[in-house]
Amino acid sequence: MTNTLFSKNTIKKALSIIVSETAKDCFADLEADFQARIDYTPEFKLGQYASPAAMELAKFLKKPPREIAQTVCEAIKGSKYAEYFESVEIAGPGFLNLKLSVQVLQFLTSPDFSVQVYLDSIFTLKNEPRILFEFVSANPTGPLNIVSARAAVTGDAICRILKRGGLNVQKEYYVNDFGNQVSNLGLSFAYRVLQKNGWEIALPENCYQGEYILQVLNSLLESDSPDFIQNLDINSLKSNGEEFEKFLFKASEYFSVRAVDFLLETQQQDLFDFRVEFDRFFRESTLHEDEKVQQMAIKLAETGKVYEKDGATYFASTEYNDDKDRVIVRSDGRPTYLLADIAYHYDKIKRGFQKIIDIWGPDHHGYIARLRGALLALNFPEADNTSQEFSVLIVQQVNLIEDGKPIVMSKRLGQFQTMKDLIEKIPVDASRYFFITRAMSTHLDFDLELALTQSSKNPVYYIQYAFARINSIFRESSRDADGYAVFSQDSMQYLNQNLRAELVYFALRFPELIEDICQSREAHRMATYLHELASLFTKFYHEDENRILKKINENPVEADCLLSICWLTAMTLEAGLDLLGITAPREM
RNA sequence: GCGCCAGUAGCUCAGCUGGAUAGAGCAACAGCCUUCUAAGCUGUGGGUCAGAGGUUCGAGUCCUCUCUGGCGCACCA
Structure with a gap:
């Protein structure tokens, strides 16, 4: 026997339909789109589901809740739906407690029943809305850290669930392979080359200090060592400032591109090991190459929300609840990260995505208002924060706990701080579970000992x-x-x-x-x-x-x-x- | 100073768009292996849901204020 009420809906939804229809039959005043809420009962012996609808309707119907519940209860018992229930009872201030009959299970179960078939029948794949889910999006200037690991695993799990729920989701990773950070990365390599050749020169402050730079450098030189590195004359660089500058420029340029590619591949491998896959890695540099960033400056100017000050171009984000207006083009003519990111999100919309979801790290929450403001200015009114068309989920930070104490993150080697270290130490099943098990909005204490325990404690x-x-x-x-x-x-x-x-x-x-x-x-x-x-x-x-x-x-x-x-x-x-x-x- | 996130059992945290007596794991204590996997089960103790007001039939959940902790407030990304 099949029954579309139960086989095409969740049980909750089916019960909501039954209670709503019945209530509307009883009370003519009810709106046509009235939907009774269905909750789980606090205890199984009360039934599986309960509706607080009578309490919610009491004011509107100007009747005591228990009286409303009584009317609906009797009506259900006398309706064609009666066979679905072993009992329908009124409890407490006016709850309608529903105890399903085992017959309902037969309605749920067709001969080819399985959990996947059941899910398929409830959640048919929808083509609309198309959702773009962006997460991780770390700079390709180093290995992925623990917070990125958390964002990766949580975002991946959410996407899997959204897809299972019939939603059309694409997963994207935005690669910031442009701008100052990338220049600094190249410069870090240039200095490391000098150190490698015996010059005890200190890394400037804006360089990446991590030891991993040295390892990446060795790997890069192993596969290809250009002439200007092989024939490096340290002494002449030491004595000739002009030549020194020339070297830095050349080496930075040479290494920045190659290092980004190398590090991105490393990140992709880490993600893969964590069972996280993306549909697309979107490179920021392509937005610049295609002049989409430039065009965005013009487009924003057309909105009238842009002005010049001290030689720089500002977006008036304070009109959209931001603390201060933000620079989009620097006084030297170079675009800021914000402008590129606006162009990127605008591009998402132009690619036909109706919903945009981002996961950002805890240090980026102040960034939401300005981006949301830009999308609103660009006439994407759905970006309003009351709707879900553009939403930013903030993943909070992670403390690794060992021997009951948090591990202090430091740059020193051997410290447990990258995603790769975690993969090597903790089985993927365990670390995925630990990351997913807490709400994204809370600070996570990751207990390494517990994660390693192979017992029921885990x-x-x-x-x-x-x-x-x-x-x-x-x-x-x-x-x-x-x-x-x-x-x-x-x-x-x-x-x-x-x-x-x-x-x-x-x-x-x-x-x-x-x-x-x-x-x-x-x-x-x-x-x-x-x-x-x-x-x-x-x-x-x-x-x-x-x-x-x-x-x-x-x-x-x-x-x-x-x-x-x-x-x-x-x-x-x-x-x-x-x-x-x-x-x-x-x-x- | 302004903003965001959080404050629930000794510890780490659940608590679904406000619903019935606030839960779980760990830790502590007391029991349970001739039995389909004891990587388990049963029981006990443990709470001013940070505090004070407010909204209503009803608040851990919503609003206001205060306190505490974390993070952020660049012509960096």
């Missing part, structure tokens, strides 16, 4: 372990899991026991969770949910009456029910872990 293994156990049950019982994707008619009677049904209905919240995350973009809820699901399963597993191998001999039909519960749980765990980019091993 939540990621606890979740994987539940999945492995279920697979073990199928191995030991020599059953083929596929046969248990659907509850058989006969076996369903054995669901009538709290923990069994509770586990099933908790697993069936999965699509609702995906829907929530598509809205809130908070991937950590998936991590929390999976841990709770694993915990519920583990309790179920340890109950004496749920011992499956024993049950197979005693009561095969009841065993079928238990196997179906297990398989639904396993499919959900596997799908959820996959959305977090974490593996689901069948044996541990």
Whole structure:
């Protein structure tokens, strides 16, 4: 039997339709687009879902909430929907508690049921709106750090979930391969060359001080060592200032381009090792080459929100809630980073993306107002911060904790500070989980010891372990899991026991969770949910009456029910872990 | 000084667009392995949700103020 109400919607949505329709039948005053809210009950014994709609409507209908609830309750019981419920009750100040009948499970489950098929039927792939999700976007001037790792993993998980929810998402990494930072990078290499040739010259302050520069330099010279480096005459540089300057210029130019390419590749490798892939790496330099930055200055000037002062060109961002107006073209004629970034975001819109989501680091939040302001000035009114058309998520910083104390980040080698160090130290499953498990907006304490612990203390293994156990049950019982994707008619009677049904209905919240995350973009809820699901399963597993191998001999039909519960749980765990980019091993 | 983020159990944090008695893990204590994976389970203790006002049927959640911590306030990116 199929039923589109339940097979094409999440359970929440289906119940909302039922309660809303019924309420509108009862009260003619209600607006046509009234949608009753459906929540989870605080306790399973009250039912699976509850609606606070009666309380919300009390003022509008000028009736006591319990009376409204009573009317709706009776109406549902007398309607065609009655068969979906084991009970409908009024509780507390006017909650409508809904206890679903096991029959609903049959509506959910078609012969080819699986969690993925269920998700497919609820979330059909939409072509609109097209979403551009930009994250990481670190400067290609060094290895990726821990905050970038967090942004990478969290952003990747959100994108996976958005896609599973049927949304059209593209992942993009903006490469700042232009401007001062890149010049400084080249200069750092020039000085390192001098040091390498025996000149004990100090690096200027604006240079990158990290030791990694030296390693990259060696790699670059190994593959190609140009004449002007090979024939370097240190003594003549020391004595001849003009020649010295010439060398710095030449070496900077030579190395900056090659170093950016090299470092970008290194970053890409780190990301790949972390299971983070991008659809596109967008280079800032292409915006300059295509003169899009220049054109943007003209376009902004046309808005009338631009003025000249002290030889520089300003964008009047204070008109858009910014602290001060911002320079877009310097007095020497060079564009600022902001102008290029405006051009970049404008380009996103021109490429046909209706929604733009960025993840930025904690030190960039002050930047939001000016960029949002520029997009508004460019007549992209959807950039208004009340809508979600342009949103910036700020990922907060990370403290690595060892021996109960935070590790102080320093430039010294051997310090644990880059993404690569983390990959070498902590298994990817564990570090991904730890990054995703906390809300992006909170400062994260990353406990290295806990992440390394291979026991139940480490939540990621606890979740994987539940999945492995279920697979073990199928191995030991020599059953083929596929046969248990659907509850058989006969076996369903054995669901009538709290923990069994509770586990099933908790697993069936999965699509609702995906829907929530598509809205809130908070991937950590998936991590929390999976841990709770694993915990519920583990309790179920340890109950004496749920011992499956024993049950197979005693009561095969009841065993079928238990196997179906297990398989639904396993499919959900596997799908959820996959959305977090974490593996689901069948044996541990 | 201005802005952003945060303040929930000893520690790290959940708490879905305001909903019923505020939860989990770790740490502490007490039990449990002839049993499908003990990488586990059960139980106990632990709270002025930073503080004070306000909004309403109802506030950890929304508003205002205060306090504390982190970060940011360039013709750097």
